Amino acid sequence: MVAQVIDGKAFAAKVRAQVADQVAKLKEENGITPGLAVVLVGEDPASQVYVRSKGKMTVEVGMNSYEHKLDVDTSEADLLALIDKLNNDPAVHGILVQLPLPKHLDEDLVINSIDPAKDVDGFHISNVGLLGTGQKSMVPCTPLGCLMMLREHHGSLSGMDAVVIGRSNIVGKPMAQLLLGDSCTVTIAHSRTKDLPDVVRRADIVVAAVGRPEMVPGEWIKEGATVIDVGINRIDAPEKGTNEDGSVKTRLVGDVHYASASTRAGAITPVPGGVGPMTIACLLANTLTACSRANDLPEPEGLTA
């Protein structure tokens, strides 16, 4: 069996197009333009790249993008004051504070100061609690993206055996809640799991979110299973030669050994080009959802959990 490749890049583009359509409709029919505020503290290069991409795509789907770049030494009080302002700004429907924050800032405190209704990252404890009790919430972007891909591929997930490898607050745990919400039988595995190969082997759906390069070999995958690989790990790739400075070139791999897994899986997301592109698409979807709710309009179809 050769697995169908789940093309995250193409699917993310489709999701962004859906968002753009609905944004256009919102503007035309209701005179409302969704707005996303992104707050970046400091000059971490990776964070700067993310924030730039987010801003660019926000504008591309027709939303307003508000970027707030603060000095690395910004005080907690100043950051909280900015968030308070954004919480009270009716033009801002989504607020995202780019993580990680500099060490002198309390991330939990900062995240929980965002109005839960504008918390488009879905990290506020109220949103975790709402998701955990099956209520309407803002859902973290990466697991929401994984859920959308699974629904797109399978239609109903009801009754499927799903295994989530990894129990992080950002991916593993909300992913398990989402799969449970879609009536999968859900197993959460992690570093203390006794017989991980056996646990993975019984799954119709495997979501790997550990951050260890290629730790899931193809032989663990049940014939025909769907594999969602959340890991994005950079490893040395001596076969690609060296850079000008003599260092070995690198490449990105997932948590799943793609070559072997794709001979057994029914469908699989590649790395790169799988889950990754879905994250920003879901951020835009969440912003649209937040805007619709703030204006008592129906939820955007197909873009929520």
Add this chain to the structure above:
Amino acid sequence: MVAQVIDGKAFAAKVRAQVADQVAKLKEENGITPGLAVVLVGEDPASQVYVRSKGKMTVEVGMNSYEHKLDVDTSEADLLALIDKLNNDPAVHGILVQLPLPKHLDEDLVINSIDPAKDVDGFHISNVGLLGTGQKSMVPCTPLGCLMMLREHHGSLSGMDAVVIGRSNIVGKPMAQLLLGDSCTVTIAHSRTKDLPDVVRRADIVVAAVGRPEMVPGEWIKEGATVIDVGINRIDAPEKGTNEDGSVKTRLVGDVHYASASTRAGAITPVPGGVGPMTIACLLANTLTACSRANDLPEPEGLTA
């Protein structure tokens, strides 16, 4: 193999004795008496019995018990005003609103109006979110009781395969979070699970929380597994004869078929006398925990998740 019976009645008494010891210490060393406020709206007979038991045991461990009995027609505004008063009363460390509420009252709204730090039932969405992200929280009493019994029996649960049958917000889901917090590999099964016997057969720990009499037969239980039966179901017991009015006598059974399961399990909780008595004991433990936190004192040892 004949299963060891996990005596919930005896263990609950031990937990209450621990609470009483620590309450005595709190009074002596800090001059503080923990207080639990219970709010009952209407005259549901079962709720009246629960509230009476809770009040009695609260006093027995040396705490103050405040009972607020409101008319069945109490308005939402009046109920919220009472909760606000209790939230601001420094003598009240725990607040419990007895469920179910009469239909004209919004349960979610009422529960979420309780100060999360005083929410000894652990139902406030902030507490769900804190538990769901591995932070300090108030933990729902029944799953906390199950966890305490499992820890008492096994010591460490790390790496054990646990299956929770049932995905309610009150038992199944928080139970799964607690087992995950203790590093079990956790599977959540439910009515849509395809092959429940197979799922249960691979578990070292089975927590049944469905509310269907004797739905788990002994043959599903892995030899030596620990079985925690949360179900309390009343069924006809014609073998006991009839009541004076001619109706058939009844008896209580769990979600597990006890007679057959106890020939295979390593340990099992009976019904009645298993999980049931632990719930009020954990309510008292939570009230003590809330009181300790409110006064910046160390967490009561062995009584929290």
